[in-house]
Amino acid sequence: MAEQDIAIEGLSFARQIFEDIASLTKDPAGGYTREGYSAKENEIHDYFKKLGRSLKLEEKTDPAGNLYLTLPGRHRELSAFMSGSHADSVPQGGNYDGLAGIVAPLTCLWWMEKTGFRPQRDVTVLVTRMEESSYFGKPYVGTMALTGKLRPEDLQLRHRTRNETLGEAITRAGFRPEEMVTGRPLSDLGGIAAFVELHIEQGPRLDSKPVKRIGVVTGIRGNLRHKAIRCVGETAHSGAVDYEFRHDAVLATAELLMSMEKHWIHRLDRQEDLVFTSGVVKTDPSASITKVPGLVTFCIDMRSQSMGTLERFHEMLVRDTDRIAKKRGVRFEFDKMLRTECARLNPRLVAKIANTAAAHGIPFLVMPSGAGHDAAVMANAGVPSAMIFVANQKGSHNPNEDMKIEDFMQGVKLLLLLIENYDL
Structure with a gap:
């Protein structure tokens, strides 16, 4: 079977891309660093452009720097099947977050070119810009611009360690920030029949399963964040x-x-979906062992599949700061809240992925996504969107991501089957 062949013969092609990008982006301090709108991210996009040319794919870059590599279909008047993810990473992250979702559809297109298969409709690989919020506190910059949702004030967000705005970073990378905040999509969203993002699972659920190593995702948590309280x-x-x-x-x-x-914990006891994290807590640079600390800066990240749950939880946060401020004689100063809407993925497309997996004997687990993804932005912009998860070892957003290539190739096989059977 062709799909069996890709899981075997495509392995070397996929592994080589992972190894090439790893060597380009290895951080001397550990892990891999691919900062959005940096020279390094540009270098990765150039790598994918060169690879696309070797596969005879059509190439386009939009004003935000998002890259589109397209295999023409037999009926070009049809809307395109699109699959992709982001090329950037968190500082000293792993090699598979985002990258797996680019390598998977490229492996499918490599296989189609190798076997002479021409799909019914165009198949486009989308390589997005700056999905991670690590540097400017704003996630999904590339897809937000693509869908017309990036705002002028977002361009004024400042880098976490250097005196530079997001708009300045985009300009330095060679793109046009003023064209990213017009409120108009950078591409014809109506020309996308489906957007499917393959991604490593960033939690342990799939890796705890001996057989079901593939996830069919039903929805994506939204979040409310404060970068610096x-x-x-x-x-x-x-x-x-x-x-x-x-x-x-x-x-x-x-x-x-x-x-x-x-x-x-009380919300969890009531069966509400919620996670809460404060990943950065720091005292003033002048703090010392002999001082009562007078300043603490910390961040807040709360996520749920319900924006109502998030809003109520944020109200609790504000009430508690008022209570504690009065009790202890301190004050809490909030920066501007960053909001990302939760996303319900397209039920028809989710069902099609699940049915395709079941029909071809690929064991899978139906599950939500705790982390945010470009697919959430596409879904909220009205593009029929879905996700495929692949098991990943040792967590994510750290240098230890350890996705097994065999698990990944099962995801590639499912994606290929979905593309081949999309119009059946």
């Missing part, structure tokens, strides 16, 4: 100031986070 207390001498006179920013922040954890 400040707790402002009063710096004092650690030995000379007694408890009743202290305005300790660390203890106030700790009390807030523990209180929010209790609220979180």
Whole structure:
């Protein structure tokens, strides 16, 4: 069977891409770093352009820098089947987050070119820009621009470590930020019949399954985030100031986070979908062992499949900061909240993926996505969208991502079957 052959013969093609990108983006400090709108991200896109030319694919780049590589179909008047993901990464991340979703459809197109198969409709690989929010606090920049959802104020977001705005970074990378915030899509969204993003699962569920190593995703959590909340207390001498006179920013922040954890557990007990994280907590640069800390800066990331749940949980956060501020004589200063809508994937397309897997003996698990993805932006823009998950070992957003190539090739096989049978 052709789909069996791709799982075997396509392995070397796919593995070579993973190895090439790994060598291009290895971080001396560990892991892989592919910052969005950087020279390194441009280098990766150039690599994929060269690969696309070797496969005789049509090539297009939009004003945001998103790359489209297309295998023409037999009926070009039909809307295209699109599959892809992002080429960037978090700092010192793994090699498979995002990249797997580019390599998978490219492997399918390599196989079609090798076997002389021509699909009914165009098949396009989309390589998006800056999906990760690690540097500017804004996720999905490429797809937000593509769908006409990026806002002018987003371009003013500042880099986390250097004095540069997002707009300046985009310009430095060679693209046109002013064309990304017009409110109009950068491409004809009506010309996309389906968008399917293959991605590593970024949690342990699939890897805990001995047989069901593929996930068919039903929906994607949205999130509410604060990049930098400040707790402002009063710096004092650690030995000379007694408890009743202290305005300790660390203890106030700790009390807030523990209180929010209790609220979180209560929500889970009520069967609500919710996760809550504070991934960065830091004191003032002048803090020392002999000082009562007067300043703490921390971030908040809350996610759910229900925006209502998120809004209510955020209200609890605000109420708790007011209560703790009065109790401890501190104040909490909020930066602007960043909001990403949850996404319900297209039921017909999700069912088609599940039915295709079942018909061809590919064991799978039906599951939601806890992490956000470009597919969420496409779905919320009205593009019929779905996702395929592949098991991944040792977590994600760290250097230890360890996706087994055999699991990945099962995902490639399913994607190929979906493309081949899409119009049947």
